[in-house]
Amino acid sequence: MFQDKRVVVVMPAYNAASTLLATHREVLGWGIVDLVIVVDDSSGDETVAIARELPQTLVHVHERNRGYGANQKSCFRLALEEGADIVVMVHPDYQYTPKLLPAMVGLVASGLYPCILGSRILGGGALRGGMPLWKYVANRGLTFVQNLLMGAKLSEFHTGYRAFSRQLLEELPLEANSDDFVFDAQVLAEVLWAGAPIGEVSCPTKYFPEASSIGLGRSLRYGLGCLWTAFEYRSRRAGLGSSERFPDSRSLSWGSPE
Ligand SMILES: Nc1nc2c(ncn2[C@@H]2O[C@H](COP(=O)(O)OP(=O)(O)O)[C@@H](O)[C@H]2O)c(=O)[nH]1
Ligand SMILES: [Mg+2]
Structure with a gap:
């Protein structure tokens, strides 16, 4: 509490056997987390066996590999079913420090921000933490275009460390999003569409082999998906087309986007 x-922490897991335990231990170490939910996307390693031994943890298994977006959909659905008021998503690959949990949860609990991102770009630690240069350049370039098209000022759209209030999660049409990696970009576009304020805290990150498996091909597809989502947002703001993600009527409590 x-x-x-x-407070519920959700971990979309895929082949996270070597890092799950360390991440989980630190997450619970703060004494503010009521429940951890691990959703396994049909990993080929011992992720499920390890997760089932963890205290204060609900484990949900996808019988087949459904993708990172589908994994997050399960995470958020289960967290809401379990009565979460605040949900924090963190990758179980020990890339993002759980030491930020009290800060992120505090900012959501204060009512100031229904969405908080742990940013690897703010504070300038990404490259120092070992983010490959090509990922850094892609992150900066995509973020620039996403900000431009969606009228936002985020330092990055690509972090795997995000906190949400229950109210915001309940209002977002999450099921309309992709089952693939671009889900991450679509969620933030939906938050912006809802006019909900997004806060950021600087987050140290570390890259090591187990914490980073996404190669060039999937990253490219992800990047194109991010750009497409931002264009779709821009078009909808101009009144063009239709989209479940960006509905005409925005009966949301945060007011209209600028
Ligand atoms: N559900 C699911 N998650 C995946 C899959 N492939 C990778 N992931 C997860 O996606 C997240 C981001 O991938 P990662 O390789 O860490 O990317 P990077 O840290 O940005 O270089 C990690 O938590 C992975 O476990 C998949 O097929 N399904
Ligand atoms: Mg990672």
Whole structure:
């Protein structure tokens, strides 16, 4: 609990056997997390066996590999079913430090921000933490275009460390999003569409082989998906087309996007 809020951490896991335990231990170490939900996307390693031994943890298994977006859909659905007031998504690959949990949860609990991102770009630690140069350049370039097209000022759209309030998650049409990696970009576009404020905290990151498996091909597809999502947002703002993600009527409590 944080103040009177039930805090649930969700981990979309795929072949995370070597890092799950370390991530999980630090997550619980803060004493503010009520429940951890691990969703396994049909890993080929011992992820499920390890997860089932963890305390305060709900394990959900996809019988077949459905993708990172589908994994997050399960994570958020289960977290809401389990009565979460605040949901934090963190990759179980030990790339993002759980030491930021109290800060991120605190900012959501305060009511200031229904969405908080742990940014590897703010504070300038990404390259120092070992982010490959090509990923850094792609991150900066994509973020620039996404900000431009969606009228945002985020330092990065690509972090795997995100906190949400229950109210915001319930209002986002998450099921309309992709089952693939571009889900990450689509969620943030939906948050912006809802006019909900997004806060960022700087987040140290570390790259090591187990923490980074996405290669050039899948990254390219992801990048194109990010750009397409931003264009779709821009078009919808101009009143063109239709999209489940960006509906005409925005009966949301955060007001209209600028
Ligand atoms: N559900 C699911 N997750 C995946 C799959 N492939 C990779 N991931 C997860 O996606 C996340 C991001 O991938 P990662 O290789 O860490 O990317 P990077 O850290 O940005 O270089 C990690 O948490 C992986 O476990 C997959 O096929 N299904
Ligand atoms: Mg990673």
